[in-house]
Amino acid sequence: GKPLIILSTQGRDSQSHLSTMAQVLLEPNAIPEPELLQETEAADKKKKPEEMTTATADDTSSFWAYDSKGQELDPQMKPAHQTALDSVWPLTEAERTEPIILRQLLSEEQIEVILQQASAPGVWPRGVVDKEKEEEKNDTSTTSTTEEDDHKPLQHVPHHFAWTNNHAVLYMHNPEVNNPSGEDYWFVRACPEAWAILRGGMEAGRHDLPGVPVLDELFAASEETLRSVRTIELHHYAPGGGLLNPGHLDCGSELTLSVLLSDPETVEGGDFVTYNTTQNDRGPVCHDMQRGDAILFASEKFHNISTVTQGVRQSLVVELWPTKLLY
Secondary structure, three states, rough: OOOEEEEEEEOOOOOHHHHHHHEEEEHHHHHHOOOOOOOOOHHHHHHHHHHHHHHHHHHOOOOEOOOOOOOOOOOHHHHHHHHHHHHHOOOHHHHHOOEEOOOOOHHHHHHHHHHHHOOOOOOOOEEOOOOOHHHHOOOOOOOOOHHHHOOOOOOOOEEEEEEOOOOOEEEOOOOHOOOOHHHHOOHHHHHHHHHHHHHHHHHHHHHHOOEEEOOOHHHHHOOOHHEEEEEEEEEEEEEOOOEEEOOOOOOOEEEEEEOOOEHHHEEEEOEEEOOEEEEOOEEEEEOOOOOOEEEEEEOOOOEOOEEEEEEEEEEEEEEOOOOOOOO
16 A cells, blocks of 8 residues: 655666666565665774874874864864854754765766756856846946956856855756746756766665665656755865854755765865764764765754865755655
8 A cells, every 4th residue: 555666776886877777666664685885973983093094193193183084174173163062962863863975876977967067158157146246247347357366266167156255056956046937957957867866865865775776767856856855056165165164054954965076186175074973072073085975964963064275175965855755
């Protein structure tokens, strides 16, 4: 009597086309032996400093916290850490949860498709979309100088809003922002394969399904599924950019997925940071992520991005509204 959904199980390194993936029928409670593609922070908590860095004890004795490369974490993160320390005990339900790392959720090819589609000429604006900006644009008495442009390293990337000169965001789902003509859900239409994998990964985390399932295309693109999506965003962080707000969380959402699109070897700083969940240890946890890796977490859990000091960090963020079971 229970409805069935079609899932395809994606192996750790498997990135074959959706149509070639073996499909299996699963009832919600009939789950096979899991091939887990999850890494909780238990492993991170067990890491010793000497496992995280090649520096000697003398070199690191003054470090207040470690980043993902074993170096000192951005000192600008201290206020956010203090907020985590000061948070009321017992912690909220979201704060007590551990994030899940989904390794290689997106392939290099899928990432390139996303970036190429978003950057295609004429598809998205290269600036803030609001009335004041349009008025400034039409005002011939105000012109940008080369010096001013040099302080806006992200002015040429596709974005709707520049939260700062070093952090820009593009909204790829909300119809009222994206498509004045009335066409909805740009990202889903432009990148259907990547979308099915992203949405499948989130469903796996929501219901503790094994591996990283890819929901069948009809389900992933159904109106009910799309309405459960609050936002799909493309973020760029240039040197000096980060998300340092103490107590930052995705208020009102239920589940958030953040996928690293840039190569960490070309970026310094820019760690995704959450905080330990025990009463005696609320220290920052810097997640070691590679290109294509995703972190899945309860939306109202504190999280930050440490300051980028070199290169440009790119990430894709999906948030889901609180919702009943979809099947």
